[in-house]
Amino acid sequence: MTARGHGRRDFLGMLALGAAVTVLGGCGPSGPRKPEIPPAVPGPAASVTRAPGPGHQIALTVDDGFDPETLAAYVRLASDTGLALTFDPIGRLADTWQRHVKALRPLIDKGQVQIANHTFHHRLLTQCSDAQVRSEIERNEDWIEKTFRVTSRPYLRPPSGLRDARTDAIAGSLGFTRILMWQGSFEDAAPVSATQLMINARKALLPGAVVVGHANVGTVTRLYPQLTALIRERGLQPVTLDQMFGTSRSVGA
Ligand SMILES: [Zn+2]
Structure with missing residues (x-):
């Protein structure tokens, strides 16, 4: 008793x-903070590149946002077609991303769009001190929480995919236990021709793949009909990372 x-x-x-x-x-001073951001769940970090089981899911992930027009086109594509996408924004481009918060929030809330952490300044983590690695990840997470009202944990995409045991351990200690690598790439971080991008896409869009593209150059925006047709022809099912890996926004793990 x-x-x-x-x-x-x-x-x-x-x-x-x-x-x-x-x-x-x-x-x-910034008004009400979202109270339901779950706390970090630290643990050992491991990389992910593809779905854990068989099936025809693909996770399309879009990095950076260096070209505002291309980012706007990707957001319109998600809004207009219902395509599941994961965006990997960097906080130093906050002004560009801010234009799309209103369109993205409802898509995030309904689980069609997910936000992963791509660091704040896009520095190469393997060349940063421990404190810088921590700051790059945490500052971006803070910005994502304030901007999109959701956590990006446990997914960290290291800039240029550069990581090592040290950076993975720091990420894991902050709750970023899934290092988001990829199986296939559109290879469009820098200028690429439409022909080459479609060659890359045919290699990348395979069952189970995590695929990386960029909102950096406009080539991809002119290929949406061809890309979505390819996805349809191959019977691929675009999903978010949560859907592919069984994580959730309410837990952040
Ligand atoms: Zn990047």
């Missing part, structure tokens, strides 16, 4: 504390 009594008092105390934290959280 006594134990139960204490337990109940503790429970009520926690409720009161929770209410106080909520009130405090709503008083910041």
Whole structure:
């Protein structure tokens, strides 16, 4: 009885504390913060490149956003067609991404679009100090939480795919336990011809693949009909990372 009594008092105390934290959280200069961002779940980090099982899922991931027009076209594609996409934004391009927050939030809320962490400045993590690696990841996560009201954990895409045991360990300690690599690439981080991009896409769009593309050069935006036709012909099912790997936004792991 006594134990139960204490337990109940503790429970009520926690409720009161929770209410106080909520009130405090709503008083910041930037307005109410999203209260349901789950805490980090640290652990050992491992890379992912493809679906864990058989099937025809593909995870299309879009990095950076260096070309505002291309990013706008990708957002329109997601809005207009319902295509599942994962965006991997960098906070130093916050002004560009901010234009699409209104369009993206509902797609994020319904699980059609996901946001993964691609670091704040897009520095090569293997050349950064431990403190810089931590800051690059955490600053981007903070920006994503404020901007898109969702966590990017546990997915970290290292800039240029450069990582090592040290950077993986730091990422894992911050709850980024899935290092988001890829099986196939459109290879369009820098200028590429339409012919070459389609050759790359035919190699990349295979069952189970995580595929990387970029919102950096406009070539891809002129190929959407061909790319979506290829996806359809091959019977591929575009999904988010959560759908492919069984993670969730409410847990962030
Ligand atoms: Zn990048």
